Amino acid sequence: MTRPPVIAAWGAGVDSTAMIIELAERGEPVDMVLFADPGSEKNQTYAFIPLFRAWMDERGIPSEIVRYQPRNFKNWPPYATIAENMLSNATLPSVVFGGGSCSQKWKVAPQEAWTAGWEPARRCWDGGGQVTKLIGYDASARDTQRYRHALGCEDPRYHYRYPLREWGWDRARCAARIVAAGLPVPPKSSCFFCGAMKPDEVMDLSVDELRVIVLMEARARPRLRNVQGLWRKPVLGCRGATPRPGSITEFIRERGLLSPSEIDRIVEIAPDELLDFQAAQAALPVERRTPMGDWLYDFQHAAAAMRITTRLPDDPERASARSRLSQGGPGATL
Template sequence: MNVVSFGGGTNSTAMIIGMYLHKIPVDLILFADTGGEQPHTYEFIRVFNAWLEKHGLPKITPVFYTDKDGNRLTLEEECFRSHTLPSIAYGFKKCSLKHKIGTQEKFCNHYPPCVEVWKSGCRVNKYIGYDAGETRRIQHAAAIDEVDKKYEKHYPLYEWGWDRAECVRVIERAGLPKPGKSSCYFCPSMKKKEIQALWENNPELFQRAVDMEHNAADSLTSIKGLGRKWSWESYHDEFIEAQELEKAQLTFDDLFPEAPGGCLCGAPCGCYDG
């Protein structure tokens, strides 16, 4: 039983394509959906599913967190209900363990083919997309993998020597668009350029992230917002203010077009006083 952990990004996409090229069977592809993934991730999954179907591979199976009553609870809903930010903003990885790893575990625990493998005394093969440049992650996981009684972990990208650049090339050769970075739209790990892209391309989602900061404001003590030491709202406002100030600046040449490049007296430094 071969289960693939699909993260929605470049590495896991290239890994699935590589498994197809290497004729490694794929029985199940799981994608843990927090409910707040970036729009480009959901769109890529739609495109990739068509590619998978065309090549005789199983479509991606989305899994998600449910509460004790069996109702879906997205990470965004959880944050708003608890008046907090994603745990990674505070330096923890609870959101990933709960909404990513935990949901896949729970699904497999109730998935008959996996249960049958375990009943037979064997382990389920789990394929993870760590590339050739992620030696430390694989080394860190080695001790845990060795004692895992349920799963035998495989890192094919590492075994094939595929680094990030090769993963991109594999995806392009398969005729697929680049997946883009996979993350929640309100992820505290996003870089400033990614936050800027969010407010430019998806302003409604950026506003939701700001609303999340406002909603959690009264509970924040050691951090200021999704940027940890700064809030996304303050970064946005300061960026826009600086941009508007720059646009408002008039150069000397604008003010005195008859004396380009210096003072009216002709001095290039602009400080000649006669």
């Protein structure tokens, strides 16, 4: 390969999907497409991923799915997804508190780790070159802000290119391009509990996703001081904004997306059951601990999940463990 290798960062949303479609139509090279899976994308996104990977395969565009691999679990049950991470630590995504480290940890870092072992990239860097990385920021005002921020965070190993901005495409143009290619328009890419979601995105979530949101906010509530939940604080609906509470749980209740009894049962019982599970696992060597994903599976699929069999008897040691875990325990940050 005489030219620098080209990698496209694919979020499985509208913008980056349209970018790849148009690049293929123009005959521009894309040597690899990387999707970083945090394990907690929307169900609709996971349905779209194999469709578009098949579309790329038909056109000779290789793709890989990469993942962050948690390793240091301290006293926690092993977790594999960002949702399980949040539930373990009794916290909410960093975007709720004005940060963005969840994207760096679960999206950017896995792509960089994969690329570091990719032979075309290694040869390029050994020769003093830069890998071309394609980013799907469109020409909208919001993505212009993201683009300007990204300019100050670029890695010297990469030449960053923003094709949608070169073409002057906004989100509507991207959606139209996907339709023209004969593909369904994917939902906006994000974790299903992202604090940046709009109310209409919550309305489209599945029951399983809504249940985890209720559990996540209930689990984090003892530690919250300046925010009400995943949406931080209420929006009153001024200047055309859609009114909403600061807690997505309250929105779910207001809109009847889950029954009041289901919400109450999760809020009143599930956090304590999760604490009991964590306390039981903390007493075991890490290699013998039951993964957090197993507990979450039971929470979703078993009618008796709220009375999980790992519940410990009430005693001073259990009370101490629950107190510690309810506050997130040591190192309970992203």
